[in-house]
Amino acid sequence: MDLRQWAHFTGGSAGATNLTCPKCKKRIDTLAFTVHDPSAIQAEERFTCPNCSFAFWPENALLLTLLELDGNSYFGFPFSLGGNEARNYTSIEVGKTREYNVDTLAEGYTVETITLKGAHRKDIPKSDWLPLEPLNNPFRRAMLGESVSISLAKNTSKTVSVSTNLVENPEHGINLGDEIEILYDATTSQNQSFDPPWILLLQEATFAIRRDNTVTALPLLISSFDNLLFRQLYLLLRDRGLNQEESVNKLQSFKQWKFLKRDDLAKDALDFAVGERLSDGRYAEEWAEFKQLVNTRSEIIHPTNSSSLNRPDRDEVIEQFNKIIRTMLCVFDLCWRY
Numbered sequence: 001m002d003l004r005q006w007a008h009f010t011g012g013s014a015g016a017t018n019l020t021c022p023k024c025k026k027r028i029d030t031l032a033f034t035v036h037d038p039s040a041i042q043a044e045e046r047f048t049c050p051n052c053s054f055a056f057w058p059e060n061a062l063l064l065t066l067l068e069l070d071g072n073s074y075f076g077f078p079f080s081l082g083g084n085e086a087r088n089y090t091s092i093e094v095g096k097t098r099e100y101n102v103d104t105l106a107e108g109y110t111v112e113t114i115t116l117k118g119a120h121r122k123d124i125p126k127s128d129w130l131p132l133e134p135l136n137n138p139f140r141r142a143m144l145g146e147s148v149s150i151s152l153a154k155n156t157s158k159t160v161s162v163s164t165n166l167v168e169n170p171e172h173g174i175n176l177g178d179e180i181e182i183l184y185d186a187t188t189s190q191n192q193s194f195d196p197p198w199i200l201l202l203q204e205a206t207f208a209i210r211r212d213n214t215v216t217a218l219p220l221l222i223s224s225f226d227n228l229l230f231r232q233l234y235l236l237l238r239d240r241g242l243n244q245e246e247s248v249n250k251l252q253s254f255k256q257w258k259f260l261k262r263d264d265l266a267k268d269a270l271d272f273a274v275g276e277r278l279s280d281g282r283y284a285e286e287w288a289e290f291k292q293l294v295n296t297r298s299e300i301i302h303p304t305n306s307s308s309l310n311r312p313d314r315d316e317v318i319e320q321f322n323k324i325i326r327t328m329l330c331v332f333d334l335c336w337r338y
């Protein structure tokens with residue numbers, strides 16, 4: 001597994017959040033929350049852009065930021081309304097364990113995940129840096145030049161601990177006390193934000209994948225998609241003047257059976273709202289791929305073969321994660337014309 005496999009979401013500036021204003025296309029700054037109004041970001045309230053005063057649904061601004069990323073790099077994105085990600089640098093002597101404040105953490109923010117991105121001996125030219133091989137938890141542990149094991153841990157909501165250990169018979173002349181520079185990315189969330197269910201489910205899927213609990217990730221991802229589909233249509237109806245209750249009732253009116261189903265929304269409800277279905281329109285191919293993932297998920301929950309439970313590997317689940325987000329962005333594109 002390559003340590004550089006996961007996206008580095010660059011905020012554009014150190015203080016930029018993961019929200020892009022749909023009108024002026026500017027990234028909203030963390031200061032918009034920390035200085036002006038810490039409770040400004042709520043899933044059920046439109047957020048007013050500090051630059052152009054356009055009022056928009058926060059989750060649409062998050063989807064707009066995702067649209068700018070490469071389609072294979074959504075895993076690792078800070079999934080929380082108003083969250084961000086930044087690269088941190090620190091240094092530590094070989095053999096030591098230390099706790100550090102996460103330097104890039106803004107006021108009113110909490111660290112969600114940390115990911116090791118690089119390590120090398122201080123004052124050594126780049127051409128002589130030793131290889132960094134991921135260990136069993138590749139997001140937080142790695143071995144530098146087969147000589148120094150490095151591990152990171154999130155200690156509190158604001159601090160991270162870093163430890164380095166020297167193996168017996170180290171190579172490359174590395175000694176106890178040598179200084180190691182460490183790079184890691186920290187994703188953060190806004191303390192007061194209230195995320196919709198699809199984002200909370202994506203957070204849980206992210207944690208499951210990071211813990212190597214690969215069986216639970218896909219059911220979480222499919223549920224996340226289902227909620228995203230509902231909420232995109234719901235927000236569209238809200239924008240057209242319906243209140244919360246009217247929007248929900250309208251969507252419920254598309255149910256063909258006892259409960260509202262994914263297909264009711266992907267076909268009739270979308271056709272009603274935007275004149276195009278997910279199943280046989282521009283995105284029919286993405287929809288067919290998504291349906292394959294639904295089948296894979298069904299094999300986990302309702303197996304047809306008693307020996308069918310296989311544990312997918314992490315890279316496979318990360319690909320599923322990216323594919324689900326790509327299908328979500330198809331829904332977003334059908335619903336909104338920003």
Ligand SMILES: [Zn+2]
Pocket residue numbers: 021022023024025026049050051052053054
């Ligand atoms: Zn704006």
